[in-house]
Amino acid sequence: MTHKIVLLPGDGIGPEVAAAARAALEAVAAEHALSLAFSSHDFGGCAIDAHGDPFPEETKSACLSADAVFLGAVGGPKWDGGGPRPEAGLLALRTELGTFANLRPITLFEGLEALSPLKPERVAGTDLLIVRELTGGIYFGNRQEGDENATDECAYSRGEVERIARIAFEAARGRDGRVTSVDKANVLATSRLWRKTVIALRDAEFPDVELDHVLVDAMAMKLIERPSAFDVILTENMFGDILSDEASVIAGSIGLAPSASLGLTHGGLFEPIHGSAPDIAGQGKANPIGAILSAAMLLRHALGEEAAAATIERAVSKCLADGVNTGDVGGSATTQEVAQAVCERIRAAAPSIPLAATA
Numbered sequence: 001m002t003h004k005i006v007l008l009p010g011d012g013i014g015p016e017v018a019a020a021a022r023a024a025l026e027a028v029a030a031e032h033a034l035s036l037a038f039s040s041h042d043f044g045g046c047a048i049d050a051h052g053d054p055f056p057e058e059t060k061s062a063c064l065s066a067d068a069v070f071l072g073a074v075g076g077p078k079w080d081g082g083g084p085r086p087e088a089g090l091l092a093l094r095t096e097l098g099t100f101a102n103l104r105p106i107t108l109f110e111g112l113e114a115l116s117p118l119k120p121e122r123v124a125g126t127d128l129l130i131v132r133e134l135t136g137g138i139y140f141g142n143r144q145e146g147d148e149n150a151t152d153e154c155a156y157s158r159g160e161v162e163r164i165a166r167i168a169f170e171a172a173r174g175r176d177g178r179v180t181s182v183d184k185a186n187v188l189a190t191s192r193l194w195r196k197t198v199i200a201l202r203d204a205e206f207p208d209v210e211l212d213h214v215l216v217d218a219m220a221m222k223l224i225e226r227p228s229a230f231d232v233i234l235t236e237n238m239f240g241d242i243l244s245d246e247a248s249v250i251a252g253s254i255g256l257a258p259s260a261s262l263g264l265t266h267g268g269l270f271e272p273i274h275g276s277a278p279d280i281a282g283q284g285k286a287n288p289i290g291a292i293l294s295a296a297m298l299l300r301h302a303l304g305e306e307a308a309a310a311t312i313e314r315a316v317s318k319c320l321a322d323g324v325n326t327g328d329v330g331g332s333a334t335t336q337e338v339a340q341a342v343c344e345r346i347r348a349a350a351p352s353i354p355l356a357a358t359a
C-alpha cells in the first residue's frame, strides 16, 4: 500500500527543513519497506506570489486527499504589508483538516544538556508534552480591524474543550499520568468554562489521572523554574502557542521541536513548531531536527508505522550525541549535513536483511 504524503515546503527556511524531513522519510522507507508517494504544493507566501492566495484550491484538494500533510513553515516580512497573509492560509489548513489537537513534545537530548539556559539541576528529568487546542479560541473568533479600534473575540464551546482534554488525559495515561491544565480562569469566561469542563471530564472518565490547574502567567514562570515538575500540559490555542516556544528553549533550541496536529478524520498535519526564520533563510543554517522529528510523528500518528518512527528518533538522538549539529545548538554543520548524518544513522540502525541463500 502506498501512502500519499503532501509536502508544503512554504517560505523562508521551510523548504530547507522540508527537504531534510523528506530525505529522512525516504531513507526510513527504504529500510522498512514502506511505499511513500510525495507531492509538493504551493502554500503560504509563495502561494500568494504565484496564485494570490496562501491556500489555493489545488493545494486544498491535495491535502484533503492525502494520508498526511507535512509543512515546513510559512510567513515572512515580504507578506506583512496589507495584502493576504500566509498565516491565514495556515489557519485555514488546520480548520479544513479538522486538526484540533496539536501535540508538541519537548525532549532533552543527550549531549545537548549544556545548551539549556537553565541550570542542569533545574532541567534534569524534563520530558513534556504540550497539548494545544488548535482550531478554536481567539485565533478563530470574530475579528474587526480598524484604525481606531480592533477586536479579537475569544470563544470556546464545552465540546471543543472536552475533545482536546480527552486527548491530553489519554496521552497522560501512556506517560506519567499527570495533566496540568493552563488557563486564565481568574479573568476570562472561556477559561472558567475550560476549567469546569476539564474537571468534569477527569472526574467522569479519567479518575486515575492526576490533574492540577495553573494560571498562564504563573505557568510561564513555573515552566522555567522547574520544567521537570510537569508531564502533560493542556492548554488553549494562544497560550499553547506562547508556552511551546518558551518550552522549546529549555531543550536547547526551537529548531529541535516537532509537532503533530491531529483530528478525527484526516491523518494529520505535521510541522516543526518554529516559523520561517527569515533571519537565517537560504543560508543552510536552519536546524532540521524539529522537521525530521515531525516526520517521525507523521509515521507514528498518520501511518501507524511505529517501528519506522522509532528508527528516525534513534537516528536523531545518535546524530545529536555524536555532535553533528547546526549553529543554534553549538555546532557548525549545515542543514543538509545534519540531514545527511541522520539518514546515514537511519541506514546504519535498521535491522539487517538476511541474504537469500545462493545455490
Ligand SMILES: NC(=O)c1ccc[n+]([C@@H]2O[C@H](COP(=O)([O-])OP(=O)(O)OC[C@H]3O[C@@H](n4cnc5c(N)ncnc54)[C@H](O)[C@@H]3O)[C@@H](O)[C@H]2O)c1
Binding pocket: 013, 017, 072, 073, 074, 075, 076, 077, 087, 090, 254, 255, 256, 271, 272, 273, 274, 275, 276, 277, 278, 279, 280, 285, 286, 287, 288, 290, 328
Ligand atoms: N508554522 C509556521 O509556519 C510558523 C510558525 C511560527 C512562525 N511563523 C511565521 O514565521 C515568520 C517568522 O517568525 P518569527 O521570527 O517570530 O519566529 P521563527 O520561529 O521563525 O524564528 C524565531 C527565532 O528562532 C530561530 N529559528 C527558528 N527556527 C529555527 C531553526 N529550525 N533552526 C535554527 N534557528 C531557528 C530564528 O532564526 C529566529 O531567530 C513570521 O512570519 C511568522 O508568522 C510560521
Ligand SMILES: CC(C)[C@H](C(=O)O)[C@@H](O)C(=O)O
Binding pocket: 075, 087, 090, 091, 241, 273, 275
Ligand atoms: C504562524 C502562526 C499562525 C502559528 C500559530 O500561532 O499557531 C505558529 O506560531 C505556530 O506555532 O504554529
Ligand SMILES: [Mg+2]
Binding pocket: 241, 242, 245, 273
Ligand atoms: Mg508559534
